[in-house]
Amino acid sequence: MMELVFGDQYSKWQVDTCKVPAACGLSGIISRDGKVLGGNVIIESMRVIHDRGNGLGGGFAGYGIYPEHRDHYALHIMFEGAEGRSACEGMLESELEIEAAEEINTRSVPAIQEAPELRRYFAVPRREKLARESIEPDDFMVRLVMSINTTVPGTFVFSSGKNMGVFKAVGFAEDVGEFFRLEEYNGYTWIGHGRFPTNTPGWWGGAHPFNILDWSVVHNGEISSYGINKRYLEMFGYECTLLTDTEVMAYLFDLLVRKHRLPLEVACSVLAAPFWKDIDSEADPERKALEQALRMTYSSALVNGPFAVIVGYSRGMVGLNDRIKLRPLVAAYKDDYLYVSSEESAIRQICPRPDRVWAPKAGQPVIGELKGDV
Amino acid sequence: MAGSMVTSEFLVEVDHQRCRRCKRCILNCGFGVFDFQNMTTADSSKCVACHRCVVFCPEEAITITRNPLAFKEHPSWEVDRRKAIWKQAQSSGMILTGMGNDLPWLNVFDHLLIDACQVTNPSIDPLREPMELKTFLGRKPDRLEVSADNGGFRLQTEVGNNVELAVPIMFSGMSYGSVSLNVHKSLAIAAEKLGTVMNTGEGGLHPELTPYTDHIIVQCASGRFGVHSDYLNAGVAVEIKIGQGAKPGIGGHLPGEKIGREVSGTRMIPVGTDALSPAPHHDIYSIEDLRQLIYALKEATGYKPVSVKIATVHNVAAIASGIARAGADIIYLDGFRGGTGASPAVIRDHVGIPVEIAIAVVDKQLRSEGIRNLVSIIAAGGIRSSADVAKAIALGADAVGVGTAALIALGCRLCQKCYTGNCSWGIATQRPELTDRLDPDWGAERLVNLINAWSLELKEVLGALGVNAVESLRGNRERLRALGLDSTTMDILDVKPAGR
Ligand code: SF4
Ligand code: SF4
Numbered sequence: 001m002m003e004l005v006f007g008d009q010y011s012k013w014q015v016d017t018c019k020v021p022a023a024c025g026l027s028g029i030i031s032r033d034g035k036v037l038g039g040n041v042i043i044e045s046m047r048v049i050h051d052r053g054n055g056l057g058g059g060f061a062g063y064g065i066y067p068e069h070r071d072h073y074a075l076h077i078m079f080e081g082a083e084g085r086s087a088c089e090g091m092l093e094s095e096l097e098i099e100a101a102e103e104i105n106t107r108s109v110p111a112i113q114e115a116p117e118l119r120r121y122f123a124v125p126r127r128e129k130l131a132r133e134s135i136e137p138d139d140f141m142v143r144l145v146m147s148i149n150t151t152v153p154g155t156f157v158f159s160s161g162k163n164m165g166v167f168k169a170v171g172f173a174e175d176v177g178e179f180f181r182l183e184e185y186n187g188y189t190w191i192g193h194g195r196f197p198t199n200t201p202g203w204w205g206g207a208h209p210f211n212i213l214d215w216s217v218v219h220n221g222e223i224s225s226y227g228i229n230k231r232y233l234e235m236f237g238y239e240c241t242l243l244t245d246t247e248v249m250a251y252l253f254d255l256l257v258r259k260h261r262l263p264l265e266v267a268c269s270v271l272a273a274p275f276w277k278d279i280d281s282e283a284d285p286e287r288k289a290l291e292q293a294l295r296m297t298y299s300s301a302l303v304n305g306p307f308a309v310i311v312g313y314s315r316g317m318v319g320l321n322d323r324i325k326l327r328p329l330v331a332a333y334k335d336d337y338l339y340v341s342s343e344e345s346a347i348r349q350i351c352p353r354p355d356r357v358w359a360p361k362a363g364q365p366v367i368g369e370l371k372g373d374v
Numbered sequence: 375m376a377g378s379m380v381t382s383e384f385l386v387e388v389d390h391q392r393c394r395r396c397k398r399c400i401l402n403c404g405f406g407v408f409d410f411q412n413m414t415t416a417d418s419s420k421c422v423a424c425h426r427c428v429v430f431c432p433e434e435a436i437t438i439t440r441n442p443l444a445f446k447e448h449p450s451w452e453v454d455r456r457k458a459i460w461k462q463a464q465s466s467g468m469i470l471t472g473m474g475n476d477l478p479w480l481n482v483f484d485h486l487l488i489d490a491c492q493v494t495n496p497s498i499d500p501l502r503e504p505m506e507l508k509t510f511l512g513r514k515p516d517r518l519e520v521s522a523d524n525g526g527f528r529l530q531t532e533v534g535n536n537v538e539l540a541v542p543i544m545f546s547g548m549s550y551g552s553v554s555l556n557v558h559k560s561l562a563i564a565a566e567k568l569g570t571v572m573n574t575g576e577g578g579l580h581p582e583l584t585p586y587t588d589h590i591i592v593q594c595a596s597g598r599f600g601v602h603s604d605y606l607n608a609g610v611a612v613e614i615k616i617g618q619g620a621k622p623g624i625g626g627h628l629p630g631e632k633i634g635r636e637v638s639g640t641r642m643i644p645v646g647t648d649a650l651s652p653a654p655h656h657d658i659y660s661i662e663d664l665r666q667l668i669y670a671l672k673e674a675t676g677y678k679p680v681s682v683k684i685a686t687v688h689n690v691a692a693i694a695s696g697i698a699r700a701g702a703d704i705i706y707l708d709g710f711r712g713g714t715g716a717s718p719a720v721i722r723d724h725v726g727i728p729v730e731i732a733i734a735v736v737d738k739q740l741r742s743e744g745i746r747n748l749v750s751i752i753a754a755g756g757i758r759s760s761a762d763v764a765k766a767i768a769l770g771a772d773a774v775g776v777g778t779a780a781l782i783a784l785g786c787r788l789c790q791k792c793y794t795g796n797c798s799w800g801i802a803t804q805r806p807e808l809t810d811r812l813d814p815d816w817g818a819e820r821l822v823n824l825i826n827a828w829s830l831e832l833k834e835v836l837g838a839l840g841v842n843a844v845e846s847l848r849g850n851r852e853r854l855r856a857l858g859l860d861s862t863t864m865d866i867l868d869v870k871p872a873g874r
Contacts, residue, residue, distance in 0.1 A: 222495035224840040227852025235744050260517040266527055273843070276508050290520065290529040296536065297514045297747070304846035305495050324503060324842065326496055 024208070024220040025052025025173075027341040028191035028310040029350065030317040034374035035336070036064055039182025041350050042190035046173040048349045049342055052220075053194025055111075057207035058176035059168025061216035061312050062187030064374055066163050072099050072122035073141055073213075076159035076166055077148075078204055079117040084155035088148055095144055096123035104167075104180070111175040116154075116204060120165070138213055138258065143237075145212065150241050156205040161214045164314065168193075168207035176207075188374055191312045193218035210246040214313045215253045219246040220327050220342060221307030232300035249309055252301055257313075264318060265365060266290075270298040272323045272363035310340050316369035325362035332357040338368030379460040384423050385439050386416035392435035399427040399436060404798035404808050405791070424789040426798035458719075469719040472792030472802065474620055474711045474756065474778055477723045482730035482859070483762045487872055489853040491840040498842050500833035506843040507829060509773050511611070511750040512536035512679040512703040534703070535679055537591070537610050539773060540569025541829050542844055543763060545821075546708075546754050546777035547593050547613065547683065549575030551628050551637045551649060552715030552792070553781075554809035555582065557801055560784060560817025562586035567822050573775070576615055576626070576651060578640040579605055591681065594671065596625060597651035599641035603674060611704065612671045613681040614664070616655070619712025619755035622685030622726045626651035627716065632795050632804045665700035672701070679703035686710060686732035686755070687725075691739035698740060698749045705749050706775065707732045712755030713778040715802055716793030729755045730769060734867045737770025737849055760831035769867065770849040783824045784817050 027045040031037065042060055066074050075092075079085040092098060104118040125140045133140075145157045159166035164187075167180040173194040193208035209216040223229065223245035230240045230248060236259070238251040249271075256267035273295050282288040295302075306326030311318045319340030321329045332339040332347045332354035339347040344357060360366045386407055388399075393414050400408040407420045408427065414435075421438060428436050445453050458469050491497040498505070512535060519530035545561045558580060561572035566589045573591045574583075578600015583590065587608045594601050595615040606612055617623065628649035638645040658664050668680045681704035682697045684690070694705050709729025714722065733753045740746040753766040754775030766774050782788065785799040792802035800811035836842065839853055847853065855872040856864045864871060 222840075224491065224495055224853075225846035225850060227850035228846060228848060230852075231741060231849055235741050235746060262518070262520050263522050263527060266520050275504050276506050277504060286528060287526070290527060293518055293529050293531070293533045296510045296533060297518050299843075299845035300849065302843060302845055304841040304843060306840075324498070 024196050025049035025194040025342045026218045026220055026310050027346045028317050030189040030338050030368045032336040032368055032371050034188045034370050036186035036188050039185045042192040043174050043177035045346045045350045046192040048346045053172055054196045055172045056197050057195030058171050058173030059207045059209055060192045061166045061209040062185050063164040063189035064187040065165055065185040069122040070163040072124055073162055074165055075121040075157055077119050078156050080154035084153050088152045088155045097126055098123040106179050107181055109175050109179045112169055112171045112179040146239055159211045166209050166211045169204050189312050189317050191218050191310045210250045212250045212254050215250045216312040217246050217250045219309045222305055223303055224305030228300050268320050268365035270294055270301050271303045273302050319366040321362050323363040331360050331366045380457050381443055382418040382441050384421040385441050386418045386421045387437045388414045389435045392433040394433055398430050402426045402430045404796035422789040422791045424787045424798045470793045471719040471790050473790045474713045475723050482728050483765050485857055485859045486765045487855045487857055490838040495840045497840050498837040500837040505833040507541045509539045509542040510536040514747045542773035543825055544570050544775050545572040545780050546775035547573035547575035548777055549577030550580055550640055551577040553802055555580055556809055556812040556814050559814035563818035564821035565589035568825050580640045595651055596655045606674050611679040613683055615683045617685035619685045619708030619710050620714030621717040621721045622687050625653040634804055661696045661700055668701040681706050686727050686729055690732045691735040694736040695739050698745050706752045709755030729753050733769040733771050760828040764835045767848050768850055768854050783820045
């Protein structure tokens, strides 16, 4: 069993069980033209589906929010206590070239209590470190984030991508958004999440989105195949430390798309694989061979059980349901905007007259990608 | 002095009021218990409790009871131990036995409980939703290369040969010679109907099985009986048998009486000679040698999957890792409860480890080395029910092999006298009047029924777990809990106690 270090209640909880069942509300928006929107838009959308959360976790991810630091990894870190902070900063100092370090601005909101210290760092790996091990910067960062999160007490890196950031806390989504002053950030993609855990460690890091590098995942569901997905990821060096299913989703995307270079759509068909009866009756032999090979090779990456996820990444956003659609997911288009949410109302709140609204089929990803560079 | 000091285990009684003197029992008993002198008589000392006479007596006139003869109790000198000593003091031989380990060792399967969904995630109804059991055995790539071209995707990685199973249950290797041809035919017909495979065992492939070779794995064991190029190429995969769960580390001995014309032809040895399988393969004294044989077989067969069957012994995890790295595509783990046609009781009952433990440590070892995708794991030796199948898969097996359960479906009563060649059910015998009793079509139907029943049960288990594909159970130890296991064993199994 992995070692966990984060606060007393957290490590105690870890002994008792392995993961937190949760149900939730989600919403996401992307401008495919790369037009930026204030974070207040996603807050408004989430406010409508307040009841899908229970105040035990809310959060957001915005892409395109740090254009002035676009080439630096933006690390958002929470600290519970000075000891962890100095240990963590020691590690950052020795591994990274830090361009800027600052507090994450917040405002006091009555509903948000007991905030840890929240800081962000814009940095890149030290060149000599990369050269010595001939390791890719992304892999270096994944390793560093995992190492901080598993070894430094009371410290948690909750966002590590470039030109993007995750903001999350214990509370209702709209309160969390206000707390983090989300209206002050402008992004071309926003995703949001309100959490309804049925058993909770009441820990800020446990809120969604869950992020690793470029990937941010908001998730409604419970992964019944968690045990084998986790063991599969461990073979590739991912340590699941958070006790949430969502972490598994983020790592699977990172593994399949970034490391194995599968096209995003193909990666989605690994997570929500087509049924054998459909593969066996596929008329196109090449397609059939591909689908069969995917199921054979990536059987342990099949995510089974009810889920709806919205995944943000620098080039776009994807909404995906499990293979028999056991959780709600609705999508809509308006001009160059793509919306995905648990409920149509959350979309109509910010886009009253979409061009098209539909319920994506089980296992069929809805992908919105930027048309050009941003 | 009495001929034998060993008293009868069972008492056979014929109710002469009921008996209509049809003599069916005389014909049916393979062990020569019955005789007729004015009336039907029974020699209890020969009875093995195989029940053939009881099942076939039209008058229900036969009763078999355990001999109630009282022995003075002694906790460490159980009656069977005393009997073994009497036998050996008389014969100076090893005690032979058949079928699997019959000592009451802890059965780990019976201390594992399966999870189910309640509220937070829905269970799935297998009668209404698809529930997938399809399984592929063999090497898988680490990753696939997929390119995107004009709107479609193209697979760039070649995936090697795999054996496709419609259900994750196959029939274990039992050689023609140790079992009858009709058993082999029953297994082959059933394997074809079920979309799974049977395994020839080490005795070669009888020509009458040729129509079913798409559902047959051919075995190459230390005696190399019946092994030739066409044989190796006949099946869907080749298995190198290093060991057998019921008798790890020892060879085999099929006595000359069982080597009639048909068996002789199939095994490619003279009629009436003893078929001796050496304990080791004499061309495999180390892991490099195994690698050479694996690749020789691959070359000979155009790279069909090669399976390596081993008995689960103490160091099984490291051995399995070596086998995977030696190029095997499938590792067949045969646990210490696996059956046999004949084994010294001392080996059958005291050597090896349970397959449950072996699956757990092998799966873990291969994962820790990042080579789990190189091989599929088959677990056998003690799989008794669909619950065992589900637990074996949850511990990390890709599929299971069943031998004893299949024979029980064909009528075997587990009398454990297979080594005598007198099996009254026509299973472990070559006596034509006995083998004729097993009709292959009838046998196949029973086997199909059994495996279909287990498949239905397995689907119910998956549905209760809220998953709709067997791969989501495979290695998913998170969905198992232990009840009544010590903490070290739970640690080895990587399974939490119930309640946690
Ligand atoms: S089979 Fe039954 S009825 Fe027939 S001879 Fe034997 S004991 Fe009598
Ligand atoms: S196969 Fe025949 S001899 Fe062997 S245990 Fe079964 S019934 Fe007895």
